[in-house]
Amino acid sequence: MKIDGVPHRSIQAEDGAILILDQTLLPWRVEWLRIANAGAAAQAIRSMQVRGAPLIGAVAAYGLALALRDDPAALEPVAAMLGETRPTAINLRWALGRMLTVLRPLPEATRAARAWAEAGAIAEDDVATCRAIGAHGLPLIEAIAAGKPGRPVNILTHCNTGWIATVDFGTALSVVYQAHDAGIPVHVWVDETRPRNQGALLTAWELGAHGVPHTVIADNAGGHLMQHGEVDIVLVGTDRVTRRGDVANKIGTYLKALAAHDNNVPFWVALPHSTLDWAVADGVSEIPIEDRGEAEVTHTTGLLPDGTPGSIRTAAPGSPARNPGFDVTPARLVTGIITERGRCAASEVGLLGLYPERALAA
Ligand SMILES: CSC[C@@H](O)[C@@H](O)C(=O)COP(=O)(O)O
Structure with a gap:
């Protein structure tokens, strides 16, 4: 990119x-x-x-x-x-x-x-894989666009799944880039993604550089936007998917999946084959969750009033904080999975349909 x-x-x-x-x-x-x-x-x-x-x-x-x-x-x-x-x-x-x-x-x-x-x-x-993920996700956006001619497809995303999170193109954002480049009007709701703000800092920077219309929102705004029909699809990436289709991703993804489920908003997860963990079945009990310590929660980084990047404390002095870096969205809340081989249900049957060699290996 x-x-x-x-x-x-x-x-x-x-x-x-x-x-x-x-x-x-x-x-x-x-x-x-x-x-x-x-x-x-x-x-x-x-x-x-x-x-x-x-x-x-x-x-x-x-x-x-x-x-x-x-x-x-x-x-x-x-x-x-x-x-x-x-x-x-x-x-x-x-x-x-x-x-x-x-x-x-x-x-x-x-x-x-x-x-x-x-x-x-x-x-x-990784480059070829991420390009293919975008191509397999594109029909989802085309289908939504066909149902609302002249109006942008509103995509909500969490964290940063763009070209800087991969070697090139990205995972969920590869879909967005391909849709935008194909001339489909898209608009991305960018969750700020506290505590490190990968959305507000990185995704917003990437989308802006590529000319993709977007709006940064507080992490807590997604459910409200979904209730008011302002989100057509949620597209996220992932750090590990179990063979049953449970999805570990940046903390807060699970809450977006719950809100999407409650509002009948499709919730899709884009990933390369290297993110599939065939050895693990139940994501909640088996995927180790990174604990990144208190400072990222008690402090926020950004531009200081003098224009230099820096960090300020935003939590009350002395209050302890907890910082799990990821959460797990159970497969039942995932509409579907996009990989370099195509799209499938978030289930063992669905994933084995795309990767039949795994069934033979087992
Ligand atoms: C590009 S794949 C998506 C994930 O890696 C992304 O959603 C994510 O959670 C990254 O977390 P990070 O802690 O910023 O490395």
């Missing part, structure tokens, strides 16, 4: 390093950060300089490749270290698992070059 008209991907591979867009500085500053070793990759993931389930998988893969250049024997410990940086997004473990499967059988002397190539393949896979 483009920044100021110039095409970019969210990871750029150079000789001996990668460049990542530092998301903790957006939308105030566009800065590329050079990552030259596994420790820096891990820190970028932990600090959320890179974030979004598919992107952290790709960065972890490159981090492992960088480590093997320094020490080809470091495969297992570095993979374990990178795998512990964030707990909920399965894409991280998927990418590292794919790297380990390829690299373990190889002689140490050949691992670094192969690892770099495999990390590149993971990144390319």
Whole structure:
């Protein structure tokens, strides 16, 4: 996607390093950060300089490749270290698992070059996958648009599922971009997505840069808008989907699904194959939920009155806070799932219909 008209991907591979867009500085500053070793990759993931389930998988893969250049024997410990940086997004473990499967059988002397190539393949896979997700979601938007000629399709989204959360294009926002680029009038309600405000900061920046009409709303506004017929569809991404179709995503997604269910608003989830966790059935009891600590709740970041980015405390002094980073929306509240292979019901039967090789593997 483009920044100021110039095409970019969210990871750029150079000789001996990668460049990542530092998301903790957006939308105030566009800065590329050079990552030259596994420790820096891990820190970028932990600090959320890179974030979004598919992107952290790709960065972890490159981090492992960088480590093997320094020490080809470091495969297992570095993979374990990178795998512990964030707990909920399965894409991280998927990418590292794919790297380990390829690299373990190889002689140490050949691992670094192969690892770099495999990390590149993971990144390319993500680009093609996200483009296909957009194409498979597009008919949903076309169908809604056909029912309200001349009026925009109102899409509500949560967190950031755009090109900066993936290597390119995004997941749920890939659908939005393809609809917009196809000339369908769309308007996006952007949940601010407290506590880190990925919606207000990142999604709004992305949509604005692409010229997609949007409005930032407080997280609590969605239910009201749905009651008044102002939301045609909810489109979100996810960090892990169980084989039964339960969906882990940014905290607050579950409440949007409940409101959508109560108001007969379709609630669709867009994801790449790397977000499917076939080993897990029940999302609520089995998916680990990241706890990011109190500071993100007690404080808010933004532009200070002097125009510099900064953080202010917004909670009463001394009050404790709790900060679960994700929640799980049960499959029964999900209208359907969009992947690079098509659309399906949020169920084991639906998912196996798109990925029949998983049934054979089981
Ligand atoms: C692009 S996939 C969507 C998810 O990764 C996204 O919705 C999300 O919850 C990201 O959370 P984050 O904590 O910002 O990494």
